[in-house]
Amino acid sequence: MGELALVLFWPALVGYGEAAVAYAGEVVRPGTLGRYAIWGVRLGWLAQTALLIAQAAHAAGFPWSSWGGSLNLFVWMSVGVYLIWGCRPPYRLLGLAVMPPAAVLLALAWASGGVESDHRSDFGSVFLAFHVGLVIAAFAAFALAAAMAALYVWQDRRLKRHARGVLRTRLPGLSALDRLIARTIAVALPALTLGIGVGLARLGSEDASLDPIIVVTLVTWVVYAAFLFARYELGWRGRRSAYLALAGFLLVVVIRIGLVPVDHF
Amino acid sequence: MRVVLVGTSHHRAPVALRERMHFQLQEVSEITGRLAGPSGEAVALSTCNRTELYVADTDPEAAVERAYAELLLLSDLSETELAPVLYTVSDEPAALHLFRVAAGLDSLVPGEGQILGQVRLAFEHAREAGATGPILNRLFRQALRAGKRVRTETAIAENPASVSSAAAELASRVFGELEGCRILVIGAGKISELAAVNLISRGVDTVLVANRTIERAEPLARRFGGRAIAFDAVEDELGRSDIVISSTSAPGFVLTAAQVQRALRARKGRPIFFIDIAVPRDLDPAINQLEGCYLYDIDDLRDVVEESLADRRREAVRAEGIVTEEAVRFQEWQQELDVVPAIASLRQHAEEIRAAELARVAGRLDGLSPRERRVVEALTAQIVNKLLHTPTVRMKEAAGAANGLAYAEAVRHLFGLDDGTQGTR
Numbered sequence: 001m002g003e004l005a006l007v008l009f010w011p012a013l014v015g016y017g018e019a020a021v022a023y024a025g026e027v028v029r030p031g032t033l034g035r036y037a038i039w040g041v042r043l044g045w046l047a048q049t050a051l052l053i054a055q056a057a058h059a060a061g062f063p064w065s066s067w068g069g070s071l072n073l074f075v076w077m078s079v080g081v082y083l084i085w086g087c088r089p090p091y092r093l094l095g096l097a098v099m100p101p102a103a104v105l106l107a108l109a110w111a112s113g114g115v116e117s118d119h120r121s122d123f124g125s126v127f128l129a130f131h132v133g134l135v136i137a138a139f140a141a142f143a144l145a146a147a148m149a150a151l152y153v154w155q156d157r158r159l160k161r162h163a164r165g166v167l168r169t170r171l172p173g174l175s176a177l178d179r180l181i182a183r184t185i186a187v188a189l190p191a192l193t194l195g196i197g198v199g200l201a202r203l204g205s206e207d208a209s210l211d212p213i214i215v216v217t218l219v220t221w222v223v224y225a226a227f228l229f230a231r232y233e234l235g236w237r238g239r240r241s242a243y244l245a246l247a248g249f250l251l252v253v254v255i256r257i258g259l260v261p262v263d264h265f
Numbered sequence: 266m267r268v269v270l271v272g273t274s275h276h277r278a279p280v281a282l283r284e285r286m287h288f289q290l291q292e293v294s295e296i297t298g299r300l301a302g303p304s305g306e307a308v309a310l311s312t313c314n315r316t317e318l319y320v321a322d323t324d325p326e327a328a329v330e331r332a333y334a335e336l337l338l339l340s341d342l343s344e345t346e347l348a349p350v351l352y353t354v355s356d357e358p359a360a361l362h363l364f365r366v367a368a369g370l371d372s373l374v375p376g377e378g379q380i381l382g383q384v385r386l387a388f389e390h391a392r393e394a395g396a397t398g399p400i401l402n403r404l405f406r407q408a409l410r411a412g413k414r415v416r417t418e419t420a421i422a423e424n425p426a427s428v429s430s431a432a433a434e435l436a437s438r439v440f441g442e443l444e445g446c447r448i449l450v451i452g453a454g455k456i457s458e459l460a461a462v463n464l465i466s467r468g469v470d471t472v473l474v475a476n477r478t479i480e481r482a483e484p485l486a487r488r489f490g491g492r493a494i495a496f497d498a499v500e501d502e503l504g505r506s507d508i509v510i511s512s513t514s515a516p517g518f519v520l521t522a523a524q525v526q527r528a529l530r531a532r533k534g535r536p537i538f539f540i541d542i543a544v545p546r547d548l549d550p551a552i553n554q555l556e557g558c559y560l561y562d563i564d565d566l567r568d569v570v571e572e573s574l575a576d577r578r579r580e581a582v583r584a585e586g587i588v589t590e591e592a593v594r595f596q597e598w599q600q601e602l603d604v605v606p607a608i609a610s611l612r613q614h615a616e617e618i619r620a621a622e623l624a625r626v627a628g629r630l631d632g633l634s635p636r637e638r639r640v641v642e643a644l645t646a647q648i649v650n651k652l653l654h655t656p657t658v659r660m661k662e663a664a665g666a667a668n669g670l671a672y673a674e675a676v677r678h679l680f681g682l683d684d685g686t687q688g689t690r
Contacts, residue, residue, distance in 0.1 A: 090441075160439060160553060162565045164572060167424050167434055173441025174536060237534025238557045 005115045008051035013110070015044020016079070016103040023096040027169055034092050034170075041095060043074035045079050048106070051115060052076055061130035070116025070136055071256065074204045075106045081184075082147075090172045097147030127202055132197030135217070139252050141188030142224070146249030149254055152177045178238060181245050182231050189224050196221060209251030214254055220251040266400050266602070267325040268549035271332035271351060272310075272317030275373060278350040285340040286316040290390055296339075297396035300331050306398040308405060309335075310366075312380065312389040313459040314373060319363065321400035325355055356599075358406055361592040366632060367412035368588050369421065375577040376421030376584070381412040404595060421580035424573035429459035431569040432540045433467055436508050439538045439559055443467035449498060449506035451475045451520075452513030453485045456542045461511050465489060473506065475499050477513070500524050504531030508566045510540045519543075522551035525558060532557070540566070600664040606655050607673035610682040614627065668688035 019040030025033035052073070055063045064073040082098045109115060156174060158166045172180075196217060203214070227244045230236035236244070274285065288296060288311045296318075300307035307320035318335060320328035333344070340347055354362055362371070367384045369377045380448075388405040391397050397405070416422050425431040433443075440446055446469045450461050453476050461472060472491030475498065478484035482493035494502060503509065505526065513519055525537070536557040541548040546562055553560035561569075623645060630638065656676065663672040676682065 155438070159435070159559050164560065166438065167431075167569060167573060168576065171438070173437055174439050176441035188601065235533030238536060240298070240556070 004054050005051060005151055008047050008054060009106075009110055009115045011047035012044045012051060013103060013106055014047055015040045015042075015047060016075075016099055016106060019044065019095055020099040020103050023099055026093065027096060033087070037095055037099070038092060041083060042080060045076070045083060046057065047070075048076050048079070053114070062132065064114070064136075065132055066112075066114060068112030070114070070132055071112070072109040072114040073132070074140055074143075075102050075109060076135050078143045081140050082143045090170065090176075093169060093171050094144075094147050094151060095155050096142065097150050102144075116242065127198065131195055131198045131202070132216065134191045134198065138188040138192035138195060139256070141184050141191070142220075142245075142249050142252050143182040145186065145188070145245050146252075147176050148181045148184070149245035149249075149256045152181065152242040153239065153246070156242075174238070178241060182228070185224055185227055185245065185248075189221070190230060192217075192221055192224070216251055216255050220248060220255065223248040223251060240258045266306075267323070267328070268356055268359045268400060268404060268599075269320045269325050269332065269352045270317060270362060271320075271329055271336065272315060273336075273352065274315035274317070275352045276313050276371075276372065277352060282340070282342075282350055283314070283316065285342065286336055287311050287313075288316070288339060291385060293387065293390040294394035294396075296335060297391045300328075300335055301396045302327065302331055306401040308388055308391040308401055309395045309432065310384060312383045312454055315366070315371075317363075319359070319401060319404070321398065322563055329353055332378050333340075343477065353488045357561045357592060357596045359434065360407075360595045360596060361588065363404065364411040364588040364591050364595075366530075367408040368415035368584055368589065369412070370415070370581055370584055374426040374574070376415075376419075377426065378422050379418065381409065381416070384412065384559060385409055400599070404597060407591055407595050410590050414587050414591070415581065415584040416544045419580040419583045419619070421584050423535050423575050424576055425570060426574060426577065427459075428456060428542070428563070428566045428570055429463045430509070431566050433463040435559075435561060435566075435569065436464060436538045436540075437467065439536050440507060442468065443508075445470060446507040447471040447473065447505060448508045448510060449473045449499070449502055451496075451511040451514075451547065452487070453481050454512035454542065454545065457510045457512035457540075458485060460540060460542070461489060464508060469508070472539055473502055475502070478602040501597050503528035503537070506537065507535070507536045508540070508550075510542065512542040513547050514543070516545060518549045519547040519550065519612075521549045529557065534687060540567075596666075600669055601661060604660040604664045604665075604673045605668035607676050607682065608660055611656070611676055612653060614680055614682055615653055619649050 005202050017040075019037045022033040022037035022040060026037060050063075055069075055072075060116060078098060079102050082094060151171060152174060154178070155171050157163075159174070171177075197215070203210075223244070227241070230244065231241055273283065275283065278286075285475065296309045297307040300309065300318055300320055302320075302322065304556050305328060307317045307321075310317045310319070316336070316339070318332040320332055329576055332353075333347075336351065336520065337344060337347060345433070363384075365371045366382055369375060369380050369389070372380055383683065384405070388397070388401075388409070392402070398414055431647035436446075443464060446464075448461055448469050448471070449463055450457050450472065461469075465472065471491040473494050474482040474486040474489070474491060475494045475496050476485075477496050479493050479495055486493040499520070503520070509520070511519055520539075529537070534557060536559065539548050539552055539558065539560040539562060541562040544563060547558055550560065550562075552558050604653045623642070629640065660669065660672050660676065663669045
């Protein structure tokens with residue numbers, strides 16, 4: 001697996017890295033590098049998909065329950081979710097917020113052994129697939145929502161300040177971004193709820209105790225639930241809503257990066 | 266055949282002269298018919314910024330004379346009055362000029378898009394009138410291609426070039442698609458009307474017009490298919506409006522931040538885009554500080570336009586490269602025309618000799634089987650092709666180096682091809 005993992009990992013990383021650089025170039029000079037960026041994303045994602053398939057084929061059980069493995073899965077899902085929107089020209093610049101972290105996190109996943117398939121867990125594969133799969137899918141969607149929220153805040157500030165080049169960068173309208181953030185979170189929260197539910201059921205059956213990851217994940221759920229409540233019941237929109245989406249994602253970052261020492265499985 | 270262009274544009278002639286040379290599309294058939302003459306081709310282009318007559322003819326001087334006569338007839342001016350504002354260009358520079366025109370590089374606003382459609386219409390009308398032929402068909406098709414390439418391969422036409430289109434573009438940065446948006450126009454000024462027209466062309470579907478005297482608001486509202494409202498109702502309507510355009514002559518603010526703040530409650534976080542085109546300003550600048558409110562006054566919009574024009578000028582440098590490339594391509598094609606008839610005559614001559622020689626020895630080939638006959642046919646054809654390959658290639662190369670005519674004449678002389686066939690140029 002070692003060599004095969006490397007053969008597939010490097011094209012994925014190079015594709016994501018190329019996309020990150022090309023998106024930065026697209027901001028500086030719109031209309032030139034955007035199309036190369038999207039090809040970097042596509043080819044990188046295909047290579048990573050092949051990597052995940054190879055991992056699954058070689059592994060005895062669910063191969064992404066380790067920290068590095070789940071990071072690998074998280075990057076793949078985040079880029080996959082981005083590709084749904086990223087292929088459309090108005091949303092291409094979202095890649096500026098998605099691809100640089102994706103490249104860094106994939107490198108981190110590799111450094112922490114997340115592209116191998118020899119991780120062993122005491123938990124059953126079906127439980128891990130549901131629990132890890134659902135939670136990571138929700139986190140990936142939250143990452144995309146945060147990327148959109150960051151673009152919203154940036155574009156809002158530029159429009160308010162009548163910034164130079166405000167028309168030069170091709171971004172979706174603020175209202176469109178605002179709607180997409182809310183829709184993405186509305187789809188992701190049920191996935192997180194199910195993922196947490198599966199985890200808590202297992203926790204109850206084994207009479208185990210809460211760990212910091214579980215606690216922060218529950219707080220994250222509360223923040224995103226508050227986001228949806230504030231939007232649909234209190235009419236929160238725009239900048240406030242975007243800040244709340246960013247705050248929620250900060251907790252996701254804490255779970256994924258800040259709580260590395262916690263042995264969750 | 267030589268290509269000749271005679272015309273004038275905003276660079277040379279003031280509007281008072283340009284309007285005298287202007288003609289309608291319905292007149293194109295008649296004009297191009299006269300311009301083309303007995304054996305030529307012609308296309309006539311007339312826009313608000315230019316009148317240009319393109320003629321392809323074997324006698325370029327006669328073509329220029331016909332074009333001058335046509336412009337004198339159109340303008341009803343004397344030659345001494347008209348000549349200083351006209352330019353006459355021929356061949357490659359004429360092609361390059363047309364390509365620059367089609368790409369919007371010769372327009373008042375670099376990258377202006379309307380001209381490409383106008384060039385297409387002029388060409389289509391001339392073609393329908395039967396006034397074009399191989400030269401101008403090729404020239405105008407390539408001009409349209411150059412125009413399209415410039416628009417797709419550069420960002421020259423991407424950003425707005427007027428205050429009204431800048432306002433519409435900024436609104437789309439707030440709302441994305443403008444379909445379903447409501448505009449509130451305060452005051453019935455000309456620029457606000459233009460901005461409203463621009464927004465409506467992008468899908469805005471409800472227009473409210475408010476004016477101190479409602480009678481003045483009604484005609485404008487009717488033109489937009491909207492509704493006129495009393496000035497007092499502005500604050501009530503604000504909560505339901507997405508885009509507000511204001512251009513009254515009021516001495517103070519027509520809308521204050523406090524009024525907008527009250528209206529925002531009804532909008533439940535939905536943004537409002539304010540365009541203040543009035544001097545003195547109608548809208549309190551503090552409105553821009555409110556969450557979800559974006560206010561652009563006339564200076565802000567002018568800055569956006571200036572910046573956009575600077576971008577267009579930068580892109581124009583790239584666009585010049587594209588049109589030059591297309592002009593070179595046209596030049597190469599045109600030069601090849603010099604040698605094509607000579608090559609065709611040479612090949613025909615060789616084929617006639619081959620066929621005659623085969624016929625001469627036909628009796629001696631009677632004993633050959635059909636398969637062997639085919640081999641002899643193929644062999645002789647191959648010998649002819651191999652012999653003519655190098656001269657053909659060399660003549661085409663010579664055409665590219667601009668001495669194709671001399672080579673063509675030499676070939677005609679050496680092989681005795683004086684059959685009266687002349688080049689198309």
